[in-house]
Amino acid sequence: MSEAFSDTNTNTLQLEIFPSRLLKPETAQELLGGIAEIEGIIRLFIHGPRIPQTVPYGPATGEPVQHPGNKVIEVAGQAIELAVYVGSIRMEVADTDVKRQVREVCGSILSIPFEFREGNFIPRKQTVSDYAKRGPGADPMMIGMTDPKGKLKHYPVCVLRSDNNEE
Amino acid sequence: MAYEPQYYPGATSVAENRRKHMSGKVEKLRDISDDDLTLILGHRAPGSDYPSTHPPLTEMGEPECSIRELVEPTPGAKAGDRVRYVQFVDSMYNAPSTPYFRSYAAAINFRGVDPGTLSGRQVVEARERDMEELAKFQIETEMTCPALAGLRGATVHGHSLRLPEDGVMFDMLDRVRKEGDSIIMHKDQVGRPIDKKVNLGKAMSADEAAKRTTIYRADNIAFRDDAEVLEWVHRVFKQRTIYGFKPEATEL
Numbered sequence: 508m509s510e511a512f513s514d515t516n517t518n519t520l521q522l523e524i525f526p527s528r529l530l531k532p533e534t535a536q537e538l539l540g541g542i543a544e545i546e547g548i549i550r551l552f553i554h555g556p557r558i559p560q561t562v563p564y565g566p567a568t569g570e571p572v573q574h575p576g577n578k579v580i581e582v583a584g585q586a587i588e589l590a591v592y593v594g595s596i597r598m599e600v601a602d603t604d605v606k607r608q609v610r611e612v613c614g615s616i617l618s619i620p621f622e623f624r625e626g627n628f629i630p631r632k633q634t635v636s637d638y639a640k641r642g643p644g645a646d647p648m649m650i651g652m653t654d655p656k657g658k659l660k661h662y663p664v665c666v667l668r669s670d671n672n673e674e
Numbered sequence: 675m676a677y678e679p680q681y682y683p684g685a686t687s688v689a690e691n692r693r694k695h696m697s698g699k700v701e702k703l704r705d706i707s708d709d710d711l712t713l714i715l716g717h718r719a720p721g722s723d724y725p726s727t728h729p730p731l732t733e734m735g736e737p738e739c740s741i742r743e744l745v746e747p748t749p750g751a752k753a754g755d756r757v758r759y760v761q762f763v764d765s766m767y768n769a770p771s772t773p774y775f776r777s778y779a780a781a782i783n784f785r786g787v788d789p790g791t792l793s794g795r796q797v798v799e800a801r802e803r804d805m806e807e808l809a810k811f812q813i814e815t816e817m818t819c820p821a822l823a824g825l826r827g828a829t830v831h832g833h834s835l836r837l838p839e840d841g842v843m844f845d846m847l848d849r850v851r852k853e854g855d856s857i858i859m860h861k862d863q864v865g866r867p868i869d870k871k872v873n874l875g876k877a878m879s880a881d882e883a884a885k886r887t888t889i890y891r892a893d894n895i896a897f898r899d900d901a902e903v904l905e906w907v908h909r910v911f912k913q914r915t916i917y918g919f920k921p922e923a924t925e926l
Contacts, residue, residue, distance in 0.1 A: 529838040556835055558846055565828025566716075567847075567865040574848040576838075592844060594836065619839065 519549060520606055521629055524596040524613055525622040529555060534616070535593040536580035541612040543583040547605035548598055550629065552652055555594030597628040684903040686895045691888045695775040698783035700815040704875035711810055714825055714872050716862030717758045717802065724802050726754035748786035750801020760809040761797040761863065762823055763830045765843040768883040768894060769822040775888045776812065784808050794833040795826065813874070816886050820857035821877030824850055827863035841877060852877070 530538065535553070542548060558574045576592040600606055610623055630651035633641070637650055681696040682689055694700050709720040718725065728734065731752050736742055764771050771779075773796035777789035780798050787808060790797040798808055812818055813825075821842045826832075832844040840852045847865035851858050859872045878886065890897035898904060917924045 527836065529836050529844060531839050534839065556831065556844060556846060562847055562865045563829065565864045567828070570866060572847055572865070574846065575851070592838065592846075 519599050519601060520603065520625055521597065521599050521627055522606060522609060523598075523622075523624050523626065523628050524609075525624070526595070526617055527620045527622075530593040532576055532578040532580055532589055532593070535589070536582065538596070538613065538616045539580070539582045541616050542596070542598070542609060545605060545608045545612065547601035548609075549600060550648055550652060551596065551598035552629070553589075553591060553593050553596050555591035557591050558589070599629055682903075683906045684900045686900045686903075687885060688888060688890050688895045689900055689903055691770070691886060692775060695771060695817055695888055696778045696782055698779060698811075700817055702815050704814055704820075706810065706813055706872070706874070708806075708810075710872045711806060711813070713868045713870070714859050714862050715758070715760060715806070715809065716827070716864055716866060716868070717756075724750075724753060724755045727756050728754040730754050748801060748804045750804040751786055753801075753803065755801040755803055757799055758802045758805050759797050759799045759827070760805055760825065761795055761827050761830070762812065762818070763795045763826045763833050763843070765822040765832070765837065766834050766889065767822065767837050767843075768880070768887040768889060768891065769833075769843075770819050770878070770883065770886045770888065771812075771817045771823065772888055776817065779812070779817065780808055784811075795830040819878040819883055819886075820850065820859075820874035821852070822883060825859070825863040829865065841880075850874070 524538075539551075539553075542551065558577045559572055560577070561572060562568055562570045577589060579586050579588050581587070598609070600609065606625065613621060613623060630637075633645065633647070633650050637645065641649070679697070680693075682692045684690075684692070712718060712720040731747055731754070762771070762773075762776055764773065764776075773791045773793070776796040776798075777791045780787045780789040784800075784804065784807070786804050787798050787800040790799070798805060800808065809825075822837075824832075824843060824845065826845070826847075826849065829845075829847050831846055835844045838844055842850060842852050842857065847861065849859055849861040849863070849865060851860065853871075855876050857874045857877055859874055860868065862868050884894045887894065890900070913924055
């Protein structure tokens with residue numbers, strides 16, 4: 508394994524915001540917008556049940572779905588197409604001060620109860636599959652940030668603050 | 675004295691609701707017209723005749739058979755209807771019914787039905803007009819909350835997910851939406867758009883759903899709160915285990 512993937516980000520914290528209900532795109536946009544304003548968010552992804560563009564199987568296969576959850580939201584000036592109904596948000600942050608700020612943003616925006624926890628939610632080291640997919644020179648920031656079964660070209664990772672993330 | 679089935683043990687509201695569903699003595703909460711029902715089932719055009727797979731039994735000349743003389747055919751079988759299905763999905767968040775109790779309700783109270791029970795969905799196959807009678811009964815009564823349960827012929831995903839913010843069970847095909855206080859179905863059960871929106875009525879409030887549910891939940895009425903149910907479940911498990919191992923030791 509490349510040295511680039513070992514012992515990096517070990518001082519960072521990983522958080523999960525787990526609301527008691529699935530979030531509407533409007534609430535998700537507001538919450539993500541609030542989080543994006545905090546300095547010290549390293550990487551973040553949203554997790555939830557996928558919303559298909561067309562009916563995947565059954566007699567109506569191929570019919571357009573037009574789900575109200577499938578919207579384009581704007582976070583920190585960047586348009587993001589929601590392909591899932593937002594169930595949880597997992598992120599990596601720099602330190603406990605950022606964690607406290609994220610907790611405050613959640614408390615002020617979410618009107619429903621939510622769980623807020625620290626743990627390991629995003630892989631910190633690349634797996635054999637990552638190595639096979641991206642090779643030895645892959646960007647360590649991208650580990651665990653894409654759907655392992657998805658095509659990278661279809662589900663790109665949005666870089667909101669390219670200046671801060673370029674190292 | 676005539677025998678009265680007891681259906682289910684227990685003293686809690688969940689046990690009482692389970693008895694109601696099994697006996698068919700459920701409260702009617704809403705009306706749905708025959709045309710609306712046909713639309714959301716999606717098997718034929720509203721107002722059209724029932725397509726048939728064979729001529730009516732009276733015209734067919736059935737063979738001499740004591741069982742056929744004994745058992746009255748259902749209206750659908752008499753007319754030679756096709757076999758069609760209705761499939762329900764019930765949320766784990768205090769939906770009024772569950773696949774098992776929908777199946778009990780169908781098998782105990784309706785004739786000529788073939789209920790199929792799965793973890794997250796329940797399907798009933800029957801002759802078309804018999805199936806419609808059952809579907810109408812289950813949709814119009816307290817067995818269904820339009821927000822916490824739904825007709826889903828295909829793509830049933832959603833019963834075990836957290837509810838969305840509006841309280842309507844997640845449906846990736848978006849068949850059901852909340853408009854004002856009412857729950858509207860604008861696609862049929864497999865996800866094809868239909869000509870008009872069908873009003874399924876108001877959703878149950880969280881308190882009402884908790885009162886009418888047949889689901890034991892730790893945050894409502896826990897299974898272990900019902901001593902009589904627990905006793906009978908223990909008895910059934912013990913008896914069947916011992917019977918399989920050493921039948922002569924079974925206590926009756």
